[in-house]
Amino acid sequence: MLRQSWGLVSALVVIGFISRLTAAHDPIRVDGGLIADVAADANGVRVFKGIPYAAPPIGDLRWRAPQPVMPWIGVRRTDIASNTCIQMGYQKGSYYQVEFYREPAPTSEDCLYLNVWTSAQGDRERRPVLVWIHGGGFSQGAGSTPSQAGDSLARKGVVVVTFNYRLGAFGLLAHPELTKESARHASGNYFLMDEIAALKWVQRNIAAFGGDPRRVTIFGQSAGSMSGALLLTSPLAQGLFVGVVGQSGSFSERNLTLQEAEQQGVQFGQKVGATSLSALRAVPADRLLQNSDRELRPIIDGYVVPEDPYVVFARGKQIKVPVLLGSNANERGNYPHPKNLLEYRQYTQTQYPQAVQEAMNVFPARTDEDATSTYLVRQRDAMAAGMHVWARLMSKIGTPAYLYYFDRKPPARSGETPLGAVHTAEIVYFRNLLDTVERPWTSEDRKLAEIMSSFLAHFATTGDPNGDGLPNWPRYTPDQVMELGDRVGPIATPDARELAWFDEYFARQHAQLSRGTRVDGRSKGKP
Numbered sequence: 001m002l003r004q005s006w007g008l009v010s011a012l013v014v015i016g017f018i019s020r021l022t023a024a025h026d027p028i029r030v031d032g033g034l035i036a037d038v039a040a041d042a043n044g045v046r047v048f049k050g051i052p053y054a055a056p057p058i059g060d061l062r063w064r065a066p067q068p069v070m071p072w073i074g075v076r077r078t079d080i081a082s083n084t085c086i087q088m089g090y091q092k093g094s095y096y097q098v099e100f101y102r103e104p105a106p107t108s109e110d111c112l113y114l115n116v117w118t119s120a121q122g123d124r125e126r127r128p129v130l131v132w133i134h135g136g137g138f139s140q141g142a143g144s145t146p147s148q149a150g151d152s153l154a155r156k157g158v159v160v161v162t163f164n165y166r167l168g169a170f171g172l173l174a175h176p177e178l179t180k181e182s183a184r185h186a187s188g189n190y191f192l193m194d195e196i197a198a199l200k201w202v203q204r205n206i207a208a209f210g211g212d213p214r215r216v217t218i219f220g221q222s223a224g225s226m227s228g229a230l231l232l233t234s235p236l237a238q239g240l241f242v243g244v245v246g247q248s249g250s251f252s253e254r255n256l257t258l259q260e261a262e263q264q265g266v267q268f269g270q271k272v273g274a275t276s277l278s279a280l281r282a283v284p285a286d287r288l289l290q291n292s293d294r295e296l297r298p299i300i301d302g303y304v305v306p307e308d309p310y311v312v313f314a315r316g317k318q319i320k321v322p323v324l325l326g327s328n329a330n331e332r333g334n335y336p337h338p339k340n341l342l343e344y345r346q347y348t349q350t351q352y353p354q355a356v357q358e359a360m361n362v363f364p365a366r367t368d369e370d371a372t373s374t375y376l377v378r379q380r381d382a383m384a385a386g387m388h389v390w391a392r393l394m395s396k397i398g399t400p401a402y403l404y405y406f407d408r409k410p411p412a413r414s415g416e417t418p419l420g421a422v423h424t425a426e427i428v429y430f431r432n433l434l435d436t437v438e439r440p441w442t443s444e445d446r447k448l449a450e451i452m453s454s455f456l457a458h459f460a461t462t463g464d465p466n467g468d469g470l471p472n473w474p475r476y477t478p479d480q481v482m483e484l485g486d487r488v489g490p491i492a493t494p495d496a497r498e499l500a501w502f503d504e505y506f507a508r509q510h511a512q513l514s515r516g517t518r519v520d521g522r523s524k525g526k527p
Helices: 002-017 095-099 151-155 168-172 176-181 190-209 223-231 258-271 277-282 285-290 309-314 341-351 356-362 368-396 443-462 496-515
Strands: 028-030 033-035 046-052 113-118 127-133 159-163 211-221 243-247 323-328 401-406 480-484 488-492
Touching: 028 190, 113 151, 113 190, 127 190, 127 223, 127 443, 151 159, 151 443, 159 190, 168 190, 168 285, 176 258, 176 277, 190 211, 190 223, 211 223, 211 443, 223 243, 223 309, 243 443, 309 368, 309 496, 323 368, 323 443, 323 480, 341 356, 341 368, 356 496, 368 401, 368 496, 443 480
Parallel strands: 127 159, 127 211, 211 243, 243 323, 323 401, 401 480
Antiparallel strands: 028 033, 046 113, 113 159, 480 488
């Protein structure tokens, strides 16, 4: 059955996606065959789109580790991005739809493709490489949106790679039968296996684009940043990168045990009327998508993620590479938030069920009017605390860590309520791609984007963001952080007392989880 599915998919690839063509330059050989070279733009940047890094995860390959790319015949075109991984689109008029996803992109289970930007003149060069892991809560997003392109960074001498990975139920579903069929007795975390497969593709192929496989740095935002933290704890990722950039996402949140995730998988199967794994694999993708609640999370599966990532970091057993980390000044300003004291307490009970009064005491709200502002400060500090813990535990093992606090308020559109430095606002600054988002950008914004993208390019090159003509960025210390905003330079750490509470709270929560989790990722009892 597995062999038959591969043959069918291979035929579809040859018929639907392969073109015999004469390229302007010699074709480039990558895993699977030849791809067409492309002409450089006016700035000397070439972009290669829709390169497969794994076999399509469809049919019998649904919920399996990514398989090798299937060879193709002839020269494959690289001028069109692939479909994005199947997902629920952002609601029309919502913040993210307006900001980044103005044009709906076609989706498919056949989505394991990547894109490369380079200004290298040939394969003899060895430029630093940045590999982007997109965000979207592990249920949305893609590596091909304009705001995540690599044009500007490539002009600064960096080879940039973006890619798709499986999302939602397709990328994070665990199930007892999936665990049983696995030689590693684990299931779920297919999204993370995809990310590792993409990084391995980079190791094998990036030299053909003028990239240096010995200087690969991961950078990611939100779920992509969380992925970077998880990869630092996975033995499967050892040797695949030499640095990590994490933007607003860490390992502080609680992950599921394998047993918890398997139970969710069984419940999901019942929801779609599939009581066996074979029945689940036969369910149409659209039906699985419509019944997914978007709440699936990474799993401590005992294999890809051997144990609670927080515990790995606390023991100093993470992969030792330089990190550049940070968060934003109004992280949840573009998300739902409480409008009064009653809602504030309800939010608190949901977020901190075992520490409701503690959280209310550290972040008191006395009137309906200040319930919203207090909540937003707490959300800002929760994210900042996770990034501080990450930086502190990297510094503790002697690796360089650099921490930022982004507080530039992007200019509001006409008729828009200004939201400030919300979650994702820093993405286009770090990439120097402001014009991919429709806002009345100012010269101050453009100056900041030039500085931030230069920091990123220097970090990819040397493991240190500092460079000639740039403001000095000191290594992490608990009492200061690098402000990226109207001014660029070190400032005293905001809300140090509140961050200390989160530090203690995270440690307590993860100690409780680790006591209830075996080394194989299963729960010893009630976590």
